[in-house]
Amino acid sequence: MAIANHKPGGEVDAWCTSCRADRLHRIIAVVNGQPKKVECLSCKGHHIFRPTQAQKDAAAAHKRASKGTTSVVSRASRPTASSTPRKREDDLVATWEKAVAGQPFESFKPYRIDRTFAKGDLVRHSKFGDGVVSTILDANKCEILFREGFKTLAQSVQAS
Ligand SMILES: [Zn+2]
Numbered sequence: 001m002a003i004a005n006h007k008p009g010g011e012v013d014a015w016c017t018s019c020r021a022d023r024l025h026r027i028i029a030v031v032n033g034q035p036k037k038v039e040c041l042s043c044k045g046h047h048i049f050r051p052t053q054a055q056k057d058a059a060a061a062h063k064r065a066s067k068g069t070t071s072v073v074s075r076a077s078r079p080t081a082s083s084t085p086r087k088r089e090d091d092l093v094a095t096w097e098k099a100v101a102g103q104p105f106e107s108f109k110p111y112r113i114d115r116t117f118a119k120g121d122l123v124r125h126s127k128f129g130d131g132v133v134s135t136i137l138d139a140n141k142c143e144i145l146f147r148e149g150f151k152t153l154a155q156s157v158q159a160s
Helices: 053-070 087-100
Strands: 011-016 021-031 034-040 046-048 108-110 122-125 129-138 141-146 149-154
Touching: 011 034, 011 053, 087 129, 087 141, 087 149, 122 141, 129 149
Parallel strands: 108 122
Antiparallel strands: 011 021, 021 034, 034 046, 122 129, 129 141, 141 149
């Protein structure tokens, strides 16, 4: 389906940038067998050749079709490990490290639900490790910053 070899002076369907519609154009200049500059037969405007909307749609459809046959191959690439911003977490880790780094073993209170903590207390938790009490939420709840982040834990709860 070769396209007719365009020659200056010939006529071609093209998108008219002035009429904003597909119009018959007279070819003014040709480059590599393709119309380069055209004159709209409706508005007599001169402009760069643009394919008609129909030609563009056909080209897009062709692109989609050929893509469908080839794109199946490149599906193996794994998404890179979570690229979400971690700034806040980095800050927390820095805060945590500052609080617990270099503290002697005996300055950590083993965490127990029936214990009462105060802000700034160093805590050693069996699961979360070393932490520092950041906020006393109420008489029976405190927030402790561990390596992995804040945890809200019970305190001063007397076992019945
Ligand atoms: Zn026009």
